[in-house]
Amino acid sequence: MLWFQGGACSGNTMSFLNAEEPTVIDLITDFGLDLLWHPSLGLATGGQARELFWDCARGQRPVDIFVFEGSVMRGPDGSGRFDVFADRPMQDWVRDLAGQAQVVVAIGDCACWGGVPATAPNPTDSTGLQFHKRAPGGFLGSDFRSRGGLPVINVPGCPAHPDWITQILVALATGRAADIALDELHRPQTFFTTFTHTGCTRNQYFEYKQSTLTFGDGTRQGCLFYEFGCRGPMTHSPCNRILWNRQSSKTRAGMPCIGCTEPEFPFFDLAPGTVFQTQKVAGVIPREVPEGSGHLTYLAQAAAARAAAPKWSKKDMFVV
Ligand code: SF4
Ligand code: SF4
Known part of the structure; x- marks a missing residue:
């Protein structure tokens, strides 16, 4: 699993770290989750981290689950340069990594629908991964499907509850992605019906x-x-x-x-x-x-x- 952060306050990361059933440690020790990198937990830094990101973006290192937290900032003028990470606009990383991942998961409102940053007048031209507020589309477009054939799985909330996050990750880590029924806003029905x-x-x-x-x-x-x-x-x-x-x-x-x-x-x-x-x-x-x-x-x-x-x-x- 690779976790990136765009226009975010880190609230969903804080929530993730507070998970109890299961905990982040359980995910790794009991459910076999291999955490490639996370903004607060990743061990790689500097050139080592950049190399890892490029390996993932080019498909040289498989990414089963790509998690995104925060909005995708497209401004100014579509350049994405309001949010530069590891030497390039975050939106370019998102496009490449979402294209390589088996499953893409949006955690929190900002990644799902743009959230607070996308609220008018939206100076950073923020949007969500596959929705802009309630309208389908967002950054990746409504036709986007990950390599595993799935749309972006949306786990909204400001922040999302810790256990909503880790329970979805367990389902994915144990190969049950196809069993996650989604509603019309791509939210897992088990939580959001x-x-x-x-x-x-x-x-x-x-x-x-x-x-x-x-x-x-x-x-x-x-x-x-x-x-x-x-x-x-x-x-x-x-x-x-x-x-x-x-x-x-x-x-x-x-x-x-x-x-x-x-x-x-x-x-x-x-x-x-x-x-x-x-x-x-x-x-x-x-x-x-x-x-x-x-x-x-x-x-x-x-x-x-x-x-x-x-x-x-x-x-x-x-x-x-
Ligand atoms: S009670 Fe309402 S506002 Fe509070 S976390 Fe749940 S959905 Fe969000
Ligand atoms: S009963 Fe419903 S409307 Fe009343 S406080 Fe509880 S959630 Fe809110």
């Missing part, structure tokens, strides 16, 4: 339309959807199934999901300072209702749920 909302401990309050009153309330009472902008019902992620630090999630700790696995993240279309406020139509109806529902259905269901809300669900909370 369900929503952050799935498994949230506040679900019963969501059903009865009862909002929490306080941000950061760890008592897990009340839902964060109605006042605090929680995007859990609209965000595909397993954050309440595969817990963070093996024990919690944003919503369990009283922090709304801000939708970091979706291509539109960080939602800069929101007015400044309103990320943690539910956007409403006419001051009452949430602008975005849970995926799969419509505004009319939502209104009818909300009225019925409010009428049926039991006393326990209203304790210390207000009805919305």
